[in-house]
Amino acid sequence: MNPLVASEAHAGALLTVLSVNLNKVALLRNSRHLGIPSVTRMATLALEAGAQGITVHPRPDERHIRSHDVTDLDALLKAWPHIDYNIEGNPFHNLMDVIRAVRPHQATFVPDSVGQFTSDHGWTFPDDAERLAPLIAQCHELGVRVSLFMDPIPEMMRAAREVGADRIELYTEAYASAWGTPQQTAVLARYTAAAEAALAVGLGINAGHDLNRDNLTDFLAAVPGVQEVSIGHALTADALELGFPATIRAYLACIQRAHARQG
Numbered sequence: 001m002n003p004l005v006a007s008e009a010h011a012g013a014l015l016t017v018l019s020v021n022l023n024k025v026a027l028l029r030n031s032r033h034l035g036i037p038s039v040t041r042m043a044t045l046a047l048e049a050g051a052q053g054i055t056v057h058p059r060p061d062e063r064h065i066r067s068h069d070v071t072d073l074d075a076l077l078k079a080w081p082h083i084d085y086n087i088e089g090n091p092f093h094n095l096m097d098v099i100r101a102v103r104p105h106q107a108t109f110v111p112d113s114v115g116q117f118t119s120d121h122g123w124t125f126p127d128d129a130e131r132l133a134p135l136i137a138q139c140h141e142l143g144v145r146v147s148l149f150m151d152p153i154p155e156m157m158r159a160a161r162e163v164g165a166d167r168i169e170l171y172t173e174a175y176a177s178a179w180g181t182p183q184q185t186a187v188l189a190r191y192t193a194a195a196e197a198a199l200a201v202g203l204g205i206n207a208g209h210d211l212n213r214d215n216l217t218d219f220l221a222a223v224p225g226v227q228e229v230s231i232g233h234a235l236t237a238d239a240l241e242l243g244f245p246a247t248i249r250a251y252l253a254c255i256q257r258a259h260a261r262q263g
């Protein structure tokens with residue numbers, strides 16, 4: 001375990017970080033050769049409005065985030081030293097080259113195939129342990145925290161910790177699909193159990209995928225110890241309606257309401 005990274009489960013008082021995923025800003029930008037909307041401009045607006053993190057997922061096909069976006073954001077964030085830079089991807093594809101080049105605060109390992117429509121599953125243990133361990137160690141040697149994208153399966157959390165992960169990111173699509181239906185409570189209980197299992201072995205907890213202004217507060221009020229939510233698709237859609245600064249403030253308010261409910 002990287003001595004630079006203490007047990008993430010005890011990282012002090014918790015205020016869940018809002019990490020804005022800029023994938024969909026880049027997707028719209030790429031549909032013309034005009035450079036708008038600007039990824040770095042939207043990042044600046046998000047940070048000025050109070051977001052505490054930036055997330056990008058530079059997929060191998062560069063459908064949205066491109067390699068220059070990663071370095072442009074790295075340059076921008078030099079002026080924002082306390083902002084967490086989170087870069088997602090498959091470490092067996094292009095992610096490790098990006099991590100070595102940029103050394104972000106966090107690398108989130110996601111087991112996506114190259115042409116996958118979107119992220120839709122987490123790592124599997126013990127199957128993935130042996131091949132993941134050396135890449136996690138390489139990130140730690142670079143001073144980069146590692147989060148593993150995981151389905152909410154409590155039985156897999158010990159193995160995730162033993163392979164060297166600092167955090168896991170709970171894949172929240174199943175919760176988002178169940179929100180507002182009779183299945184919401186039962187599905188949320190699965191996430192709570194997975195989070196408790198992760199905390200019990202010293203893992204920090206992130207969460208993301210299909211979180212939005214409607215479902216975010218209920219999730220954070222129920223699931224213990226969530227240090228970071230990374231949100232992009234719904235947030236970008238909301239920004240088309242509300243504007244980026246107001247949207248960021250709305251998501252921060254959702255987080256505040258959840259913490260108020262937790263007491």
Ligand SMILES: CC(=O)[C@@H](O)[C@H](O)COP(=O)(O)O
Nearest residue numbers: 023057088110118119208209
């Ligand atoms: C890992 C995850 O759930 C998302 O962060 C991912 O970045 C979504 O990718 P797309 O934005 O390409 O759908």
Ligand SMILES: NCC(=O)COP(=O)(O)O
Nearest residue numbers: 208209210230231232233
């Ligand atoms: N890790 C989740 C993320 O970064 C954004 O997911 P989404 O909000 O675009 O579904």
